[in-house]
Amino acid sequence: MTRLIEVERKRQLTDDGEALKQMLDRLGWAPGPAVTEVDTYYTRPDVDYMQTVECLRVRQRGDFAEITYKPPSTEATHSADDVISKPETNVHLMPGNACRAEQLLENIGMRRLVRVEKHRTVYRHRSHPDVTVSVDTVVGVGVFVETEVLSADAGAAARIVSETEARLGVSDCPVVDLPYRDLALHHASA
Numbered sequence: 001m002t003r004l005i006e007v008e009r010k011r012q013l014t015d016d017g018e019a020l021k022q023m024l025d026r027l028g029w030a031p032g033p034a035v036t037e038v039d040t041y042y043t044r045p046d047v048d049y050m051q052t053v054e055c056l057r058v059r060q061r062g063d064f065a066e067i068t069y070k071p072p073s074t075e076a077t078h079s080a081d082d083v084i085s086k087p088e089t090n091v092h093l094m095p096g097n098a099c100r101a102e103q104l105l106e107n108i109g110m111r112r113l114v115r116v117e118k119h120r121t122v123y124r125h126r127s128h129p130d131v132t133v134s135v136d137t138v139v140g141v142g143v144f145v146e147t148e149v150l151s152a153d154a155g156a157a158a159r160i161v162s163e164t165e166a167r168l169g170v171s172d173c174p175v176v177d178l179p180y181r182d183l184a185l186h187h188a189s190a
Contacts, residue, residue: 007157011173065098
């Protein structure tokens with residue numbers, strides 16, 4: 001079985017995202033329904049996931065919930081042009097079990113870091129089925145665009161990310177190499 005890798009780059013928008021949404025519409029990108037995701041992030045008491053740039057979270061979106069783990073960041077997971085390529089493990093939960101998953105993590109000693117509320121619209125294009133463009137408004141943090149490709153070939157996927165960003169006119173927006181978890185923690189302590 002071929003293992004797909006999530007290859008993505010995030011950029012911060014300087015406005016509320018409306019100009020990008022209009023560009024996506026003009027270029028034939030179809031929006032999915034707007035969703036609100038609430039992510040609760042955890043760390044181990046003996047390993048600081050902020051230092052290792054690991055991710056352990058419980059995500060809630062309507063009736064959907066899952067636990068996600070992404071391994072530590074290394075030089076191999078981050079390219080020179082700020083594209084991130086990491087495998088991730090997702091475990092889907094039964095509806096309503098997000099609180100039980102959070103309780104389980106806390107019962108086994110995981111420490112809660114932060115809760116992040118994000119309003120997301122995902123765009124897809126029929127000519128680019130492996131590419132998603134997400135416009136995210138992160139409460140208390142800002143508005144971002146995340147371009148993502150799932151592929152077994154990280155190099156080819158990184159090129160597709162760059163090409164997509166150029167077509168959308170966001171290549172000059174600042175790259176954000178921190179996860180929303182880190183940005184939310186920074187804003188909470190500021």
